[in-house]
Amino acid sequence: MRPSIVLFGDSITEESFGEGGWGAYLANHYSRSADVVLRGYSGYNTRWASLVARRAISSVSPSAVAAVTVLFGANDACLPDRGSAFQHVPLPEYQANLRAICAVLRARWPSAAIILITPPPVDERGRVRYPRLGDASGLPERTNDAAGRYARACLEVAAQAGFRAIDLWSRMQMFPGWETSFLRDGLHLTPLGNRLLFEEVVFALRDANLSLEALPADLPLCSDIDPDNAVNCFQFQLQE
Template sequence: MSELSSVVWPQVILFGDSITQFSFDSQGWGSAIANKLARKCDVVNRGLSGYNSRWAKIVLPRIMGSVDGQSVAAVTIFFGANDSALQDRNPQQHIPLQEYTANLRSMVQQLGSLGIPKDKVILIAPPPLDEPTWEKECQLKGTSLNRLNAVTGQYAQACVQAGAECGTEVLDLWTLMQENGQDFTSYLSDGLHLSERGSEFVAQHLWGLLEKCVAPLPFILPYWGDVDPLSPKTSLLADNPTT
């Protein structure tokens, strides 16, 4: 009997800070995307709580080192919520605006060197900040308000700029969540991180960009109704394990 080829699941890699790390929580946006892509690819959570784009740029090669670029269907890069922290109140996480833009460009270039083209990369700009609610969170930790929505907006604009320069898609949450003056506060659980409604919003809008990357992916292994019950090996061990 000839050696059988392994079944290789393509990957969608979610790379970001805590908003990405928490995306696999119940009703999270990452979970919703993974559910949509069941039997087509693996959705891999590489969210790193508290990280900024400077640290992300450093660890990206380590995270992607064992990944076959040819098997990657898409990568999201979602930083900015920590980069935009005010320098005088949160110097550990703060990253200057120009460096933030440069870091995003660098990460897109790094992915390109691994065989992941720009049309498979989606940059995600940070969501708006609900200052009164986040200030309460800061006070509980014994600190003062360390972020401002207007400053977060500058970083979101920088993310959009980086996407234009790199030729990648950008999901501008900061703008979308405040479109037409809508109240965005229900999209956030603590003023910074996403609520269930916010995750639903992200999943819906991200899918609109992600769908074209994953549309060509076939259904992996035969549908159960197509398996020959009298000779299942004929169906399940065929050279092409997808339908």
């Protein structure tokens, strides 16, 4: 059965199927081997995601999912005294919610690889340039320091549960000029940022034995079809 890779997260996941998005890259990468299923919810924090997780994944087959990415925390990390305080979730609750989300995913797909992705870093100057996203003080509603605390908390949950994890917060900051090369508004990803995340997810999937080499193509490649006897090439499909 053709496997699926489910992407569950906030706006960084919801936007991933846009042009140059990391989810679109994944769908193209696995076009002959796996289906990439989007479950992204812009603006959601882990409190809300934990409440809707069962419903969000209810329409996805319980038997075909090979891996799930979980990317929440950018909204949880909003400062509690700034313009997006309604999205803020305290750090201990954030970790508890992540565990609850992963428990739902594990119950639905016991053998699927669960990959936690930290929130990305925040370019505070980039956020201030979008005043509708801040508050009357002109201060950013997120800080990179706060995002880093949630990123470390995410990694801690992954380590305790034995899940794979992608430290997007640290990885992006390894590159000079990450603030504008990877982030278009101080938070959401540019095409280059999407490409970096795509590559990190592919590495994690490869570590979970879900590389292209490990997943067979769902139907024979054109080069493997005998044009004079195609029926033999497709015999197993015709018998199903």
